[in-house]
Amino acid sequence: MALTHETLLEGSKMWGLFYLIGFSICVLIYTFLPSNRERFERAEREIFDEDDGPWK
Amino acid sequence: MGQLTTGERDFGAIILIVLAIIGIAMAAAGRADVLGIHGAMVLLYSLALLFVLFSGAFGTSPSPARLTRYYDDPIKVGVGLTLFWAIFGMFIGVWAAAQLAWPSLNFDTSWASFGRIRPAHTSGVIFGFGGNALITTSFHVVQRTSRARLADQLSPWIVLFGFNLFCLIAISGYFLGVTQSKEYAEAEWYADIWLVIVWVTYFVLYVRTLARRKEPHIYVANWYYLAFILVVAILHIVNNLAVPLSFAHAKSYTVWAGVQDSMVQWWYGHNAVAFFLTAGFLAMLYYYLPKRAERPIFSYRLSILSFWGITFFYMWAGSHHLHYTALPHWVQNLGMTFSVMLLVPSWASAGNALLTLNGAWHKVRDDATLRFIMMAAFFYGLSTFEGSFLAIRPVNALSHYTDWTVGHVHAGALGWVAMITFGSLYTLVPAIWKRERMYSAVLVEVHFWLALAGTLIYVFAMWNSGIIQGLMWRTYSPDNTLVYSFVDTLLAMYPYYIARAFGGLLFLIGAIVAAYNIWMTVRSSATATLPLDEDLPVDEKPIGGATPTPAE
Ligand code: HEM
Ligand code: HEM
Secondary structure: OOOOHHHHHHHHHHHHHHHHHHHHHHHHHHHHOHHHHHHHHHHHHHOOOOOOOOOO | OOOOOHHHHHHHHHHHHHHHHHHHHHHHHHOOOHHHHHHHHHHHHHHHHHHHHHHOOOOOOOOHHHHHOOOOHHHHHHHHHHHHHHHHHHHHHHHHHHHHHOHHHHOOOOOOOHHHHHHHHHHHHHHHHHHHHHHHHHHHHHHHHHOOOOOOOOHHHHHHHHHHHHHHHHHHHHHOOOOOOOOOOOOOHHHHHHHHHHHHHHHHHHHHHHHOOOOOOOOHHHHHHHHHHHHHHHHHHHHOOEEEOOOOOOOEEEOOOHHHHHHHHHHHHHHHHHHHHHHHHHHHHHHHHHHHHOOOOOOHHHHHHHHHHHHHHHOOOHHHHHOOOOOOHHHHHHHHHHHHHHHHHHHHHHHHHHHHHOOOHHHHHHOHHHHHHHHHHHHHHHHHHHHHHHOOHHHHHHHOOOHHHHHHHHHHHHHHHHHHHHHHHHHHHHHHOOEOOOOOHHHHHHHHHHHHHHHHHHHHHHHHHHHHHHHHHOOEOOOOOEOOOHHHHHHHHHHHHHHHHHHHHHHHHHHHHHHHHHHHHHHOOHHHEOOOOOOOOOOOOOOOOOOOOOOO
């Protein structure tokens, strides 16, 4: 099969779509993974900790 | 720079000496070419910094106790630089606006012609003001959210002073007539190479600091900063690939040709909007908004989803700048589709910010700083909605080439970028200088109303003039000839151009008020300071403030 502009185009359009879908699924899993819940809730509150110096 | 160790000082001196030698080489090779002038500037700049470095070299060596505190000296200088560039860039903006109303304001000189001061404005505000604000706040946020001190004490200075050297070279070059003719990437090859070095240092510093974090999770604001740093590096390198005429000439030619060149340029251009003017400022939003409102972000998960949405979708949206061009139709469609999809993560961020404030509206009413941040989120929502709309091809047929685009730009630039920056600065300055509050709350209030009025006048003037322009250009008579000549449309613009210059002037005055207020806060007597806990730097002196870099 010759590597023409058209084949490259088809390929990139198709793989682009799969890439987008796969990527979205990964992001959704990461965001809603129950084991991450605590980590996110902690992150949300941590920034209010007022001790103004690096931790040791 | 008082905290530098001997080793860091020596290394800094070596870098500056090498830079000075490069300056001499550029001056010698370039001679009368602009490259020669820039060589002289590089030389003077590095000698001035070398002087500053040496003048502190024989003091007492820094106490080891400094390592138990955050490293805030570069932040203090960065605040001063941000304000300097804000006033410079906006002054040039008002001047450019006035020139469009009264063209003789170029005084018949080449250096002050519109084509030269326009890039001086855009680079001055985007890179000078925006860039310094991003670097400064990122140093603050990364340390606080990681609970770690910056990884070393030299590279923050390389980043800060190196970046400002880039800004100086770029902007002085435009006045002298040097340009690559790529919007937002006008600076020539040697400035571009320098920026790559600075930017890689920035990236490495940021990652090293994150690696030292004591907090297990990396707070979302850092993701946005990191996306900003990383993507800007990629964009900058790809778009600026060029071959100079010779090493003795400022002029270069891009390696990209024809429609590829346009596509690369607007892939760069739009992502500059996305990652320079949006991602980093969203980082400010996600840190300073909860801090100021004293409420956690409405939904942390939503902030993660919108992060990936924005980073992923923006990458594909650039072609909406090239509707109805030689660019293949499907590429235009792709850009259009992704631009419309972009509205979802954009509004998710804006909504997340506004919902965070839900229940704290009394604070928004009383606190002008929080109101700056709230308005910024509002204008972010507005300009992204407008952007998605403008990206639809038939709408773009009307808006492209008109002042509507300029209106969209400044709804984003004044309403979003500048307002979030000032809101962040008013939160950061008292925190860094350990003051209880700003010198004057009234002046913050005055600034807020000047900024809001200025933005609204500017944006409404441009919406009106843009749509009128667009409609006049496409009005045909029954026998298919254009009804209006170009000069007719110019006359119709005249009142709007005056209004825009006036709105911009209000915004500029607001920035000057901010600089004064911050300067007075820094100078305010120790009575106004917070209780002196052991967290205070030993050698508390207000360095930086509103002082420009030595070479200016
Ligand atoms: C004092 C306030 C300001 C005034 C009076 C002003 C004025 C102007 C003028 C007259 C232009 C040229 C428009 C044209 O060519 O028709 C312009 C362009 C531009 N300005 Fe501003 N500006 C201001 C603030 C800002 C700020 C704070 C930013 C960014 C953070 C900004 C970003 C831009 C950009 C990106 C463009 C190029 C727009 C395009 O190519 O469509 N401006 N501005
Ligand atoms: C969902 C988000 C956004 C979308 C889809 C979008 C879309 C667009 C479109 C379609 C144009 C006009 C292109 C043309 O006709 O040439 C444009 C121009 C522009 N937008 Fe946006 N925009 C968005 C958000 C923003 C934001 C938040 C800013 C921030 C400051 C911004 C800054 C600009 C600038 C500077 C230009 C002018 C580019 C030039 O020099 O021609 N945009 N945008």
